Amino acid sequence: MTAARSARYRSPRHRQSIVRAQHFGLYLFLFTAALFFSIPLLIMISTSLKTAAEVRAGSVFALPVEPGFAAWTRAWGEACIGRTCEGISAGLWNSVIILIPSTVLSVGLAALNGYALSLWNVPRAGAILAALLLGAFIPYQVMIYPLVRMASTVGIYGSLPGIVAVHVIFGIPVLTLIFCNFYKGLPPELIKAARVDGAGFFRIFRRIVLPMSGNIIIVALILSVTGVWNDYLLSLIFAGRDNLPMTVQLASLVGTRIGVPEYNVNMAATLITALPPLLLYLLSGKYFVRGVTAGAIKG
Amino acid sequence: MTQITIRNAERSYGALKVLRDVSLDIADQEFAVLLGPSGCGKSTLLSAIAGLDDLQSGEILFDGQNVAGVEPADRDIGMVFQSYALYPSMRVRDNLSFGLETQKLPKADIRKRVEWAADLLQITPLLDRKPSALSGGQRQRVAIGRALVREASLFLFDEPLSNLDAKLRTEMRVEIKALHQRLGATFIYVTHDQVEAMTLATRIAVINGGVIEQFATPEEIYNRPASLFVAGFIGAPPMNLIPAVVRSDAGQAYAQLADGALTIPGLTAADGTEIVVGIRPEDLALCEEGEAADLTGKVVVAELLGADTLVWIEVAGQRIAVRLAPEDADRLDPVVRLRATADRISVFDAASTKRLELTR
Ligand SMILES: Nc1ncnc2c1ncn2[C@@H]1O[C@H](COP(=O)(O)OP(=O)(O)OP(=O)(O)O)[C@@H](O)[C@H]1O
Numbered sequence: 045m046t047a048a049r050s051a052r053y054r055s056p057r058h059r060q061s062i063v064r065a066q067h068f069g070l071y072l073f074l075f076t077a078a079l080f081f082s083i084p085l086l087i088m089i090s091t092s093l094k095t096a097a098e099v100r101a102g103s104v105f106a107l108p109v110e111p112g113f114a115a116w117t118r119a120w121g122e123a124c125i126g127r128t129c130e131g132i133s134a135g136l137w138n139s140v141i142i143l144i145p146s147t148v149l150s151v152g153l154a155a156l157n158g159y160a161l162s163l164w165n166v167p168r169a170g171a172i173l174a175a176l177l178l179g180a181f182i183p184y185q186v187m188i189y190p191l192v193r194m195a196s197t198v199g200i201y202g203s204l205p206g207i208v209a210v211h212v213i214f215g216i217p218v219l220t221l222i223f224c225n226f227y228k229g230l231p232p233e234l235i236k237a238a239r240v241d242g243a244g245f246f247r248i249f250r251r252i253v254l255p256m257s258g259n260i261i262i263v264a265l266i267l268s269v270t271g272v273w274n275d276y277l278l279s280l281i282f283a284g285r286d287n288l289p290m291t292v293q294l295a296s297l298v299g300t301r302i303g304v305p306e307y308n309v310n311m312a313a314t315l316i317t318a319l320p321p322l323l324l325y326l327l328s329g330k331y332f333v334r335g336v337t338a339g340a341i342k343g
Numbered sequence: 344m345t346q347i348t349i350r351n352a353e354r355s356y357g358a359l360k361v362l363r364d365v366s367l368d369i370a371d372q373e374f375a376v377l378l379g380p381s382g383c384g385k386s387t388l389l390s391a392i393a394g395l396d397d398l399q400s401g402e403i404l405f406d407g408q409n410v411a412g413v414e415p416a417d418r419d420i421g422m423v424f425q426s427y428a429l430y431p432s433m434r435v436r437d438n439l440s441f442g443l444e445t446q447k448l449p450k451a452d453i454r455k456r457v458e459w460a461a462d463l464l465q466i467t468p469l470l471d472r473k474p475s476a477l478s479g480g481q482r483q484r485v486a487i488g489r490a491l492v493r494e495a496s497l498f499l500f501d502e503p504l505s506n507l508d509a510k511l512r513t514e515m516r517v518e519i520k521a522l523h524q525r526l527g528a529t530f531i532y533v534t535h536d537q538v539e540a541m542t543l544a545t546r547i548a549v550i551n552g553g554v555i556e557q558f559a560t561p562e563e564i565y566n567r568p569a570s571l572f573v574a575g576f577i578g579a580p581p582m583n584l585i586p587a588v589v590r591s592d593a594g595q596a597y598a599q600l601a602d603g604a605l606t607i608p609g610l611t612a613a614d615g616t617e618i619v620v621g622i623r624p625e626d627l628a629l630c631e632e633g634e635a636a637d638l639t640g641k642v643v644v645a646e647l648l649g650a651d652t653l654v655w656i657e658v659a660g661q662r663i664a665v666r667l668a669p670e671d672a673d674r675l676d677p678v679v680r681l682r683a684t685a686d687r688i689s690v691f692d693a694a695s696t697k698r699l700e701l702t703r
């Protein structure tokens with residue numbers, strides 16, 4: 045009886061120490077999990093900082109003895125891809141050239157679509173959304189062949205417009221759904237008020253809806269940028285020889301079978317290629333949380 | 344300057360009928376107030392008049408022209424939304440001028456109108472703030488301002504003063520009344536505040552469950568409510584409603600109450616008809632010595648309201664409010680005898696809940 049009671053009514057200090065122990069356990073678990081998932085990344089970084097001789101001699105887990113950026117400079121400007129030895133830097137420009145129109149177009153069109161579908165009485169909006177959902181979740185490999193035929197019919201197969209069009213087509217469904225969901229949360233009275241004020245579809249979009257969409261645009265941009273930047277298959281097929289982006293160049297570099305494989309250079313090239321989306325995530329985290337409609341309505 | 348006719352308007356959300364066969368004739372330059380309990384369809388009706396919501400059936404005419412398919416912007420209206428709906432990304436100034444810019448008004452005119460509205464609504468110091476940096480009452484005034492700058496011929500106000508303090512509300516009420524007279528525009532105004540309704544309206548439409556119960560002048564609504572609902576909704580406290588049965592004695596009909604009888608001049612209903620007798624608290628008075636009482640009851644509680652005192656009296660198990668002068672209320676016996684002003688009594692048919700006309 046007394047034992048049961050004392051177990052139930054613990055002293056505050058006792059309770060505090062239990063809380064502390066629970067926190068410790070939690071952080072220990074999180075730390076281990078984080079470490080586990082970052083092992084490949086850490087190995088890549090450490091290997092990329094080694095010299096070629098060191099890579100050949102030591103274990104993958106060994107830390108670099110004399111860390112240096114020689115492999116990084118080679119990967120950037122000297123490594124041989126096929127017969128040209130210009131490193132991976134040539135692909136960077138191609139990646140950027142593909143990235144900018146693809147993301148701007150798909151995010152812009154998706155925002156407009158989402159706005160129309162959620163805030164205006166589009167006939168059969170439900171059916172359109174269902175179709176988009178289908179488009180977003182069918183594996184895109186299924187659609188590659190028809191798309192190749194369509195692109196070559198229109199005459200953009202193997203060109204910059206070709207790859208941009210394909211990226212936009214694949215980007216729009218999921219981005220539209222994201223915008224649609226976001227805009228459904230806006231108070232419908234805002235649109236009504238603007239209609240009374242005489243503003244039309246595009247004016248309301250530009251003056252009222254877009255200024256409130258900052259955060260969701262950034263979320264959509266992140267998704268779109270990572271998707272386009274990390275894409276390999278679509279670029280390989282649709283971009284044409286002159287527009288191959290970094291990812292494709294990287295694959296060729298890593299896959300080159302001439303001479304001894306330079307693991308340190310490969311790792312450095314991979315890191316360089318992965319860097320832009322990584323930086324984007326790190327820099328834009330705060331936009332995921334901020335509220336946007338503050339002040340629009342009562343209460 | 345707009346005369347509005349609504350004919351047999353129907354609107355439902357799924358199975359829920361929000362407007363049922365609503366017909367209204369609002370005259371040019373009228374100040375029509377929509378009054379009714381929460382959820383009765385006032386905002387829905389306003390939306391339909393603005394052209395923001397389609398009706399399922401029925402029609403709306405502006406000056407005799409059917410406006411179905413006419414965009415809200417082309418109806419020449421200014422509207423205050425119940426939820427304000429201020430544009431969150433614009434400063435107050437831009438909120439006010441947005442509609443004028445779409446109308447492509449000259450810059451100087453826009454400036455003048457915005458300043459006029461800001462001055463009228465006492466929001467000049469707030470012009471450069473975003474709506475998120477305003478209090479509820481300030482947001483509400485910005486919303487009113489956005490409607491007023493349009494200088495429209497029809498203004499639709501959905502509870503525009505609900506969030507203001509008592510003093511500001513009284514001031515704004517006077518301003519709105521003055522504006523109505525000066526602008527010569529038609530106003531349709533939703534409110535829950537009966538004082539607002541009584542003082543502002545040229546006519547009040549009392550709505551209940553999507554049905555217009557009565558559309559008449561404030562005096563008419565107050566003195567001759569058309570139905571039990573109106574009688575029980577208007578007035579603070581509302582009319583005393585006492586169930587009774589019609590009896591006749593030597594050809595003279597009278598109302599048989601639970602305890603006592605009430606002679607109602609002009610009552611012609613058939614013997615045995617169940618009715619409800621409605622008497623306003625101020626139409627009851629204490630009996631003089633030796634006078635025959637209409638109602639007798641025990642005093643329950645007295646509430647001093649300032650100018651007069653509200654005395655609650657229990658008559659045959661029912662609480663009845665009586666409005667008395669404070670000095671009379673102070674020296675009440677525990678049991679009081681009351682007399683009703685005969686020609687101010689309302690009578691309703693208990694079955695149909697409609698007013699029974701008396702032949703006077
Ligand atoms: N979009 C909607 N979908 C479904 N039901 C709705 C919708 N809008 C309004 N309603 C319903 O219609 C009815 C009338 O709504 P309305 O907003 O017109 O009421 P109101 O008279 O303005 O009430 P209040 O005084 O509380 O503002 C309510 O029962 C409400 O629940």
Ligand SMILES: [Mg+2]
Pocket residue numbers: 385386387425501
């Ligand atoms: Mg409402």
